[in-house]
Amino acid sequence: MQKHPGIKDIARIAGVSIATVSRVLNGNSYVSPELSERVLKAAGKLGYQPNRIARGLRKGKTNTIGFLIPDIENPFFSAIVKGAENFLRKYGYTILLCSSAGKAEREDELLNVLYSHKVDGLMTVPLESQNPYLERIEKLGVPVVVIDDIINQKNISSVASDNYSGMKKLMQYLLDTNHRSFAFLSGDPHTYSGKERLQAFRDVMVQEKEKVEYEILLGTYTFSSGIEMLRKLRKIPDAIVCGNDMIAFGVLTELQKLQYKIPNDVSVTGFDDVLFSKMTNPPLTTVRQDYYMMGRVAAQLLIEDLNYKKRNSILLKTELVIRGSSRG
Amino acid sequence: MQKHPGIKDIARIAGVSIATVSRVLNGNSYVSPELSERVLKAAGKLGYQPNRIARGLRKGKTNTIGFLIPDIENPFFSAIVKGAENFLRKYGYTILLCSSAGKAEREDELLNVLYSHKVDGLMTVPLESQNPYLERIEKLGVPVVVIDDIINQKNISSVASDNYSGMKKLMQYLLDTNHRSFAFLSGDPHTYSGKERLQAFRDVMVQEKEKVEYEILLGTYTFSSGIEMLRKLRKIPDAIVCGNDMIAFGVLTELQKLQYKIPNDVSVTGFDDVLFSKMTNPPLTTVRQDYYMMGRVAAQLLIEDLNYKKRNSILLKTELVIRGSSRG
């Protein structure tokens, strides 16, 4: 008799009906203290744990939130998940996690899986901005929060860092410290963050066009892409502005291999301020975004949508972090 | 009529019974090609997605696997999750993720949550080796795989790296390259990996006791703990052997701040070979464990338990990775 106990078993032992058991356990209706105690005692004795599957079927609410992200191994995404999970847990939600592994077709497939599991809500970091799969999500009728992208449709909540102003702050600092020639090593320009950062860089260059010179290379948000792009550079400028920290790490490594002194010969900057940015030698000047907070805010938005059908889009502030990889 | 379509709706449109719909969709019983086609067409038209909650209740199988780990933000754990997820996905499983945030009482609480969700199996990286909560898992009767720990009970599968032999390999290399004084900066000695690594270090020291001298400090697996322990060192030895890479990063940073030349003045080694170990300056000599593979093997063990009730414990090989932070 290893079968898991149900309210039926409790009812039998406590000598009451299953309805009474349900009422005691959910506490939404009055039950005499006497019966209540008998039920609780029986439940405790059996080590009863409610079957959330059955409850979910009955109530049309599973207390699960689907999470669809490109890659859980990436510290950026895992920090978001952590922030979100901590918040959602307080409201009794558990996370169903799926990684698209960077493939768009998996996004669609996994969306169906999550939907199939009847998640109460959905959080996603889309592979591309303006992804058509966002429309599909909307049609599903499940509350959703898009992370690291800003959606203007009024029925979808979203949260992202203010990449544009962050990059502008960084550029202003570089200009103020007498950097005049630049290289921008971009990450994926299809992503929201990629677009915004690149745009900010361009805007500043145009604005200062009389005193600066620059070149722009496109790559991906990876260490190896950083190395590659650096090698393609026509000349080493005053400052190499990288699309994110990973790219900057690649650049730092390769520059040092080529015997450049940083920041004396050239300044290098990143974007994100991941955990390791302060551990490199020299430590990296970068723009901090608070991923953990991003996950938390996303969870908050989802809860609001779930409870009050309120939607909102939030832009998070960034912070310029000046360290040893830039002179000035 | 925004309600999600069910087999009832399909049955009505296709003009068949719900039993026939179910049979076509599950393909386990013969249905005439004619009806079959009508059902499929109707299902496609409605964009039908099975309700896995209902199915789970009926079949007693939810196709979900519970994952209980200390901290998803830690790259070590997230890589494991990634490896496991990729494998489990092929078998139609989705992951329910919970982080214990390093608190033992949450391990118990979250275990109940996962159980409540009727997960088909469980994977966990326990906070401490010989954790009493493992006994509770066993009683629940849910197949489980313990990761980064080796469980000898015959009814629990487990997988871990061979930390002991990995550390021995590293020590042998250091001895061969004429290091004679050592400091061991340990991570948490309550964990399986902490114990094994420390034990290997001790065993080598005892074995070579005539020619070596050493000291041992205990801390945690963090960057800041590395810095702290370094400061407490009575003297800077030939080699500082760190419990893991994070500790080594702290040590590298602090040593450089104190103007030590690495590896000329002192060698520093880590353990794990996380992504950033090759990006430090100098890059870190360490012992590689393949987390991704660990997650994958864990998933494989779970599938075997699920399908054939087979249990097993597997020790994964490690690899010595010699880089610039050690002389020789």
Add this chain to the structure above:
DNA sequence: CTGTTAGCGCCTTCAC
């Protein structure tokens, strides 16, 4: 205040 009953969506005997 408590018990009886229906049914959430699906699968699976059991008849035909």
Add this chain to the structure above:
DNA sequence: GTGAAGGCGCTAACAG
């Protein structure tokens, strides 16, 4: 080969 009916465990009417 196909349909009708019961039930997985639970909650929410509806009676009493």
